[in-house]
Amino acid sequence: xxxxxxxxxxxxxxxxxxxxxxxxxxxxxxxxxxxxxxxxxxxxxxxxxxxxxxxxxxxxxxxxxxxxxxxxxxxxxxxxxxxxxxxxxxxxxxxxxxxxxxxxxxxxxxxxxxxxxxxxxxxxxxxxxxxxxxxxxxxxxxxxxxxxxxxxxxxxxxxxxxxxxxxxxxxxxxxxxxxxxxxxxxxxxxxxxxxxxxxxxxxxxxxxxxxxxxxxxxxxxxxxxxxxxxxxxxxxxxxxxxxxxxxxxxxxxxxxxxxxxxxxxxxxxxxxxxxxxxxxxxxxxxxxxxxxxxxxxxxxxxxxxxxxxxxxxxxxxxxxxxxxxxxxxxxxxxxxxxxxxxxxxxxxxxxxxxxxxxxxxxxxxxxxxxxxxxxxxxxxxxxxxxxxxxxxxxxxxxxxxxxxxxxxxxxxxxxxxxxxxxxxxxxxxxxxxxxxxxxxxxxxxxxxxxxxxxxxxxxxxxxxxxxxxxxxxxxxxxxxxxxxxxxxxxxxxxxxxxxxxxxxxxxxxxxxxxxxxxxxxxxxxxxxxxxxxxxxxxxxxxxxxxxxxxxxxxxxxxxxxxxxxxxxxxxxxxxxxxxxxxxxxxxxxxxxxxxxxxxxxxxxxxxxxxxxxxxxxxxxxxxxxxxxxxxxxxxxxxxxxxxxxxxxxxxxxxxxxxxxxxxxxxxxxxxxxxxxxxxxxxxxxxxxxxxxxxxxxxxxxxxxxxxxxxxxxxxxxxxxxxxxxxxxxxxxxxxxxxxxxxxxxxxxxxxxxxxxxxxxxxxxxxxxxxxxxxxxxxxxxxxxxxxxxxxxxxxxxxxxxxxxxxxxxxxxxxxxxxxxxxxxxxxxxxxxxxxxxxxxxxxxxxxxxxxxxxxxxxxxxxxxxxxxxxxxxxxxxxxxxxxx
RNA sequence: AGGCGCGUAGCUCAGGGGUAGAGCGCUACCUUGACACGGUAGAGGUCGGCGGUUCGAAACCGCCCGCGCCUACCA
Numbered sequence: 019x020x021x022x023x024x025x026x027x028x029x030x031x032x033x034x035x036x037x038x039x040x041x042x043x044x045x046x047x048x049x050x051x052x053x054x055x056x057x058x059x060x061x062x063x064x065x066x067x068x069x070x071x072x073x074x075x076x077x078x079x080x081x082x083x084x085x086x087x088x089x090x091x092x093x094x095x096x097x098x099x100x101x102x103x104x105x106x107x108x109x110x111x112x113x114x115x116x117x118x119x120x121x122x123x124x125x126x127x128x129x130x131x132x133x134x135x136x137x138x139x140x141x142x143x144x145x146x147x148x149x150x151x152x153x154x155x156x157x158x159x160x161x162x163x164x165x166x167x168x169x170x171x172x173x174x175x176x177x178x179x180x181x182x183x184x185x186x187x188x189x190x191x192x193x194x195x196x197x198x199x200x201x202x203x204x205x206x207x208x209x210x211x212x213x214x215x216x217x218x219x220x221x222x223x224x225x226x227x228x229x230x231x232x233x234x235x236x237x238x239x240x241x242x243x244x245x246x247x248x249x250x251x252x253x254x255x256x257x258x259x260x261x262x263x264x265x266x267x268x269x270x271x272x273x274x275x276x277x278x279x280x281x282x283x284x285x286x287x288x289x290x291x292x293x294x295x296x297x298x299x300x301x302x303x304x305x306x307x308x309x310x311x312x313x314x315x316x317x318x319x320x321x322x323x324x325x326x327x328x329x330x331x332x333x334x335x336x337x338x339x340x341x342x343x344x345x346x347x348x349x350x351x352x353x354x355x356x357x358x359x360x361x362x363x364x365x366x367x368x369x370x371x372x373x374x375x376x377x378x379x380x381x382x383x384x385x386x387x388x389x390x391x392x393x394x395x396x397x398x399x400x401x402x403x404x405x406x407x408x409x410x411x412x413x414x415x416x417x418x419x420x421x422x423x424x425x426x427x428x429x430x431x432x433x434x435x436x437x438x439x440x441x442x443x444x445x446x447x448x449x450x451x452x453x454x455x456x457x458x459x460x461x462x463x464x465x466x467x468x469x470x471x472x473x474x475x476x477x478x479x480x481x482x483x484x485x486x487x488x489x490x491x492x493x494x495x496x497x498x499x500x501x502x503x504x505x506x507x508x509x510x511x512x513x514x515x516x517x518x519x520x521x522x523x524x525x526x527x528x529x530x531x532x533x534x535x536x537x538x539x540x541x542x543x544x545x546x547x548x549x550x551x552x553x554x555x556x557x558x559x560x561x562x563x564x565x566x567x568x569x570x571x572x573x574x575x576x577x578x579x580x581x582x583x584x585x586x587x588x589x590x591x592x593x594x595x596x597x598x599x600x601x602x603x604x605x606x607x608x609x610x611x612x613x614x615x616x617x618x619x620x621x622x623x624x625x626x627x628x629x630x631x632x633x634x635x636x637x638x639x640x641x642x643x644x645x646x647x648x649x650x651x652x653x654x655x656x657x658x659x660x661x662x663x664x665x666x667x668x669x670x671x672x673x674x675x676x677x678x679x680x681x682x683x684x685x686x687x688x689x690x691x692x693x694x695x696x697x698x699x700x701x702x703x704x705x706x707x708x709x710x711x712x713x714x715x716x717x718x719x720x721x722x723x724x725x726x727x728x729x730x731x732x733x734x735x736x737x738x739x740x741x742x743x744x745x746x747x748x749x750x751x752x753x754x755x756x757x758x759x760x761x762x763x764x765x766x767x768x769x770x771x772x773x774x775x776x777x778x779x780x781x782x783x784x785x786x787x788x789x790x791x792x793x794x795x796x797x798x799x800x801x802x803x804x805x806x807x808x809x810x811x812x813x814x815x816x817x818x819x820x821x822x823x824x825x826x827x828x829x830x831x832x833x834x835x836x837x838x839x840x841x842x843x844x845x846x847x848x849x850x851x852x853x854x855x856x857x858x859x860x861x862x863x864x865x866x867x868x869x870x871x872x873x874x875x876x877x878x879x880x881x882x883x884x885x886x887x888x889x890x891x892x893x894x895x896x897x898x899x900x901x902x
Numbered sequence: 903a904g905g906c907g908c909g910u911a912g913c914u915c916a917g918g919g920g921u922a923g924a925g926c927g928c929u930a931c932c933u934u935g936a937c938a939c940g941g942u943a944g945a946g947g948u949c950g951g952c953g954g955u956u957c958g959a960a961a962c963c964g965c966c967c968g969c970g971c972c973u974a975c976c977a
Binding site for chain 1: 932
């Protein structure tokens with residue numbers, strides 16, 4: 019016998035281990051089944067499970083389990099990402115804690131240390147994904163720095179270099195002075211900062227006492243100025259164009275140039291040009307052949323290129339010093355408060371410096387073109403569709419991708435330099451040496467480029483590198499292109515776009531047919547979860563408290579397309595209650611012999627309730643299937659929740675009770691089989707969302723063909739939908755609800771059993787009442803029920819009258835009834851119907867409505883009016899009889 | 903500045919040209935042999951505002967207001 023409540027912890031561990039050991043998660047490359055492949059977005063190896071992971075992997079697991087049950091050969095390819103910067107920072111921090119440092123260890127020692135860290139701590143996240151129930155094929159788990167994947171990276175780099183897509187260039191990059199590395203545009207986080215706008219007077223050479231005012235938010239950069247620009251049409255400064263200004267504090271002669279970049283409306287209209295430390299200024303300098311003066315070292319401290327007093331100062335100290343000196347020199351015109359955005363490193367959290375360095379770039383524009391086309395013509399579609407415009411917007415304006423990083427942890431760039439700086443890009447040192455020997459005509463010593471690649475470079479290859487590329491493996495042929503990618507919108511640019519580009523370039527096909535973009539999980543007030551706000555909800559805590567199924571159902575039920583999820587713990591609790599409800603429904607079935615050993619043919623059900631049940635289950639299966647196929651996860655969850663609770667438990671099992679304990683043995687037997695069948699179908703349909711509780715119940719009730727994880731998905735389209743049975747049960751629900759409502763409003767004690775008279779009963783009502791007497795009595799708490807086609811000649815004293823269809827239900831309540839309450843109730847009902855009739859009359863009185871609305875809509879309104887009027891007449895009559 | 907999304911019950915949200923929905927919360931009653939993590943019945947809404955299209959708009963279109971996010975720029 020099942021316990022009174024479901025206890026998830028023990029069940030989850032047991033079933034997960036069984037599933038994994040039984041090979042249920044395994045793909046079958048040799049099978050004849052149609053493949054279905056999902057590439058898991060590899061979580062950072064440093065990661066631990068957060069709500070975003072929980073949502074992302076729940077949705078993937080729902081799809082994987084659904085398609086597996088539908089008979090597809092599912093490969094859900096798992097793995098982790100080496101996460102260059104993040105991992106290097108983690109290991110550096112732990113080194114620092116023990117008094118060591120990266121530089122003290124040296125490169126080889128440090129990398130070894132990171133691998134040791136990975137061996138010890140790198141499986142945290144995958145262990146946690148298992149807790150969630152993720153049914154990935156863990157045998158195939160990959161890591162972006164595995165040898166195979168690393169070989170793929172080298173091959174891609176070399177090929178793209180030979181194709182001219184990858185090249186080396188000296189230009190401004192976003193430099194992170196804390197991490198000491200370049201980063202890509204995407205890793206820049208703009209933050210609004212309250213700062214100042216300093217207006218500085220630059221004296222003009224040859225014009226005694228004249229100066230040109232410039233305005234800046236970064237006064238320290240003036241030390242690197244090499245020009246002042248004004249707009250060519252700006253009357254105020256036209257006379258100064260071609261002259262020179264004398265840079266205060268430095269004394270350098272710098273030209274005053276005309277350039278449309280200078281906006282007369284902004285600042286003073288004259289803009290200082292610091293080409294080595296500003297992206298716009300760099301372009302201006304290029305147009306005017308201005309010199310570049312690099313005033314920062316890699317730590318963003320001032321170099322020897324600035325006057326003596328400032329050398330070696332940190333950029334923030336330098337600012338104070340420069341402002342003070344300008345003021346002392348009388349060159350500071352004014353200072354205004356100004357809010358402006360400042361670029362910060364998303365990992366380091368410090369302001370970035372545009373800095374001139376040699377880096378490796380990928381010509382993303384070239385790679386983007388086929389990737390754009392693939393989405394334009396629908397080879398890859400985004401769900402929801404509006405994300406396609408986000409993708410297009412970025413891809414069509416894509417900038418060169420800086421792919422080198424000055425780190426130690428990552429894929430070292432396969433480029434070697436000869437003694438004269440000639441570069442040899444090859445997949446191995448031996449090949450590079452050979453190429454160099456050919457180039458120089460002799461063997462030379464080569465130096466390898468110390469940089470590593472952007473982490474996203476290797477994840478861009480994930481859809482094919484994990485399948486064995488560049489080898490032509492069976493898996494690659496079978497599972498690429500993959501079916502659906504499930505991910506968050508925050509990495510469309512970082513990852514999705516780059517996989518599209520690399521997939522098109524190297525495989526000739528887009529890596530997925532569908533990209534399903536889900537929302538962000540926020541706290542219950544809509545705030546982004548963050549450590550600093552302290553509003554993080556830990557999925558593992560929720561799993562422990564409510565079970566993985568409850569968390570999964572919550573996330574799935576709230577995963578409406580295109581909307582963020584505001585998660586409150588109360589929601590998880592509510593869905594945990596659903597798991598308990600399901601559990602108890604199964605317990606009821608078990609206690610009443612509604613078990614699968616009782617045969618039932620759903621196509622041949624005899625009893626009305628069972629025919630109704632079959633129709634309901636069939637529709638549920640269709641709805642759930644449709645919803646999952648179209649990624650409407652929330653609708654699938656909603657349909658399942660509603661059917662199980664409000665159809666199966668609230669009505670079916672209640673109506674089944676008198677049958678199960680009744681005298682009709684055949685009816686009881688059929689109902690036992692029907693309940694068991696329906697519960698079995700429900701367990702199948704719920705399994706992708708709630709794998710643990712369904713698997714447990716499936717086993718505990720003795721269903722055959724387990725485990726459920728590999729059981730076939732219900733296909734019930736062939737089953738009958740008996741409209742007459744549906745109408746009949748709807749009538750029962752109306753009948754019972756009407757009586758309950760009256761009882762409640764008149765404060766009839768729930769325990770009181772009533773003697774009911776149904777008068778004016780038509781043929782259908784008489785037949786239905788006769789067939790469902792026991793159920794009606796139980797559900798409406800009746801002692802006796804008398805049904806007559808006639809109208810009662812006299813009303814029993816103190817009788818309540820309610821209307822169901824054509825019949826009037828007369829409930830004698832002489833001892834119990836509160837006559838005033840009953841009068842008020844009737845008046846209220848009549849009033850309600852009156853307003854409804856009024857509404858319909860306004861429509862029917864509109865000749866345009868009659869002329870132009872579809873006939874069935876008009877007819878429907880007429881019927882509704884007639885019905886309302888009939889009910890109202892009966893209630894009026896009842897009110898009259900009550901008085902008498 | 904541009905783009906995208908959102909505004910529906912106290913809260914969190916579905917829905918979507920013809921009866922206004924769910925969960926939670928709230929109120930009353932009920933420990934009835936599956937379930938109090940439960941049952942029954944209820945209260946609660948001019949669907950952000952203004953126009954337009956339509957026989958009919960909460961839904962479609964336009965504008966406005968408010969909120970959120972993304973991208974770009976900011977001397």
